[in-house]
Amino acid sequence: MLEPAYQADVVIVGAGVAGLSAAHRLNRAGVTTAVLEAAPYVGGRMSTEKVDGFRLDRMGQLLSTSYPELRSGPGLDALVLRRFAPGVLLHRDGRRHRAGAPAGGGSARGALYAVRALASAPRNGSAVSPARGAAPMGGAVDQARLGAALGRIATTPVDRILARPELPAGRALAERGIPARTVDGFLRPLLAALLCDPELTTSSRCADLALRSFASGRLCVPEGGAEVLPELLARALPPGTVHTGVRVTAVSTTSVTTAEHGEIRCRAVLLATDARAAAALLPGLRVPDFHEVTVVHHTTDEPDTLTTGSSLLLDADRGGPVSHTYVVSGVDPSRAPQGRALISSTVLGPPPADIDTAVRTHLSRLYGTSTHRWETLAVHHTPEAIPAMRPPHDLRRPVRLLAGLYVCGDHRDTSTIQGALHSAHRATASILTDLGVSGSLHTAEPPQRRAA
Known part of the structure; x- marks a missing residue:
């Protein structure tokens, strides 16, 4: 029999959520x-x-719940x-203090910003209270203004957010007239948890998108662990689609070369790896800076001593290495x-030398x-955990490098x-356009080549 001209229409390098999602969309289009x-x-x-019956996320x-791709993505x-x-x-x-919860438990749309002091006392029984005369995040007027801002951003179209002037997030918040006590008391610790950037150097557009997601939905995690999301995507693909333990050493517009199986011919190649691995295969690609992340997992057989329930706990005082923590088993x-209770805590930036002692304290x-x-x-x-999004940051970096060669991942969009x-x-919209395949995907990027 004659050998086929190609062995697959598209070879996708990388089986993270981006590559697996792309495979679903392409398969759905035939x-x-x-x-x-x-x-x-x-x-x-x-x-x-x-570990011993625990499921510990590495990142x-x-x-x-407001992420559109989680609601509409094929395979999920x-x-x-x-x-x-x-x-x-x-x-x-x-x-x-409870913060950012819509009044009455309703939608954040138009809701006032709610702050409720929770009873909190050490185990010796002596009461702990805020400094005398100090409001935790400003007075009622500040809280109402912030609540109105969260309500507005929850309904602001993404295109309008992307059209705003771009500054570092911290500077943008200050220029909008938000008091420093509100930034440091709520917005900084919240954005640190969402963007892994406690210094607020992230693009203000990216920060606004993160606040929009927070205000219009609920924070959540996949049941069973982070790996469940990619595993669901992989299991729902046709048998034989995903091949693990295969190292790609070179790519072109019509083939990839692997260390284990030699050359695989195709009509197009999609790089869906992290930024550094993609740049190793395509040296012209930009490698961004990264935010370091360390996750520390603890357990205790005294779950009744933990009173935070299913809440995400942030440190507004920045009084130690932990940015945010939560009782995973409560969620x-x-x-x-x-x-048993499982507690996961996140440290941002370079970890301290004796991280376990510092985190426990x-x-x-x-x-x-x-x-x-x-x-x-x-x-x-993870030293290179989250690609930094400092301004100027293109939230829609090109995914089409040229006809037959494409790239996707969190380094091409928001991190x-x-x-x-x-x-x-x-990326799949561009591939289908170049292959001449009709589909119901969004309009592809312009065919001209843009800077990578």
Whole structure:
């Protein structure tokens, strides 16, 4: 028999959520795909470690129910999202305050910003209260203004946000007249948790998109661990589509070369790896700066000592290395054995030398309980965790490099799961246009080549 001219219509390099989502969209349009992944498992940075019945996410990514691609993306019908309690808990001046929750539990649309002081006392029984005469995040007028701003941004079209002047987020918030106490008391710790950038150097447009997602939805995590999302995508593809343990060493517009299987011919190639791996195969691609992330997992057999429930707890005082923390088993009980509490805490930037001691000390203050008997399950440090989005930042970086060669991932969009999925959507639209395949996807990017 004659050997076929090509072995797949499109070869996708990388089996993270972007590559797997792209494979679904292409297969749905009748385009055959082969997904090649160097690691022995799918998911990339969305991986989960299993330890003694616990499911420990390596990166601790937070999702939002407002992400359009999670609701409409092919292959994600079976995804179960476990929601956090509305808003967040802020630890400030020795107390915890509920912030950002819509009044009455309704939609954030038009809602006033609600701040409610929660009872918080150390185990010796002495009361802890805010500094005398100090409001946790400004007075009622400041809170009402911020609430109105969150309500407006929840309904602002994305195109209008992208058309706004671009500045570093911290400077933009100051120029909008938001008091420094409100920025430091709520917006900085919230955006640090959402963008992994406590210094607010991120593009103001990206920060506005993150606030829009927060205000219009609920923070959540996949039931069973971060790896569930890519595993669902992989299992729903036709058998034989995904190939793990295959290292790609070179790419062109009509083939990829692998260390294990030689050359694989195709009609187009889509790079869906992280930014550095993509640049190694295509040296002209820009490699961004990155935010470091360390996730520390603890467990205790005294879950009753933890009173935060299913809330995300942020440190507005910046009194230690932990940016945000939560009782994972309170949000998703499937991640811990019965009778045990799983606590995950995120440290941003370079970790301290004795990270376990520093984190335990900080968590003792945040949770108001002793952490001496807590067991450390894992410490996951990722030096290049989140691509930085400093201005000027192109939120729609080109996914079509030239006919036959495409790239997608969180480094081509926003540095979020939503950004990775949306970049895959844009890339597949361009591929289908260039292959002459009609489909119901969004309009592809202009055919002219743009700077990578």
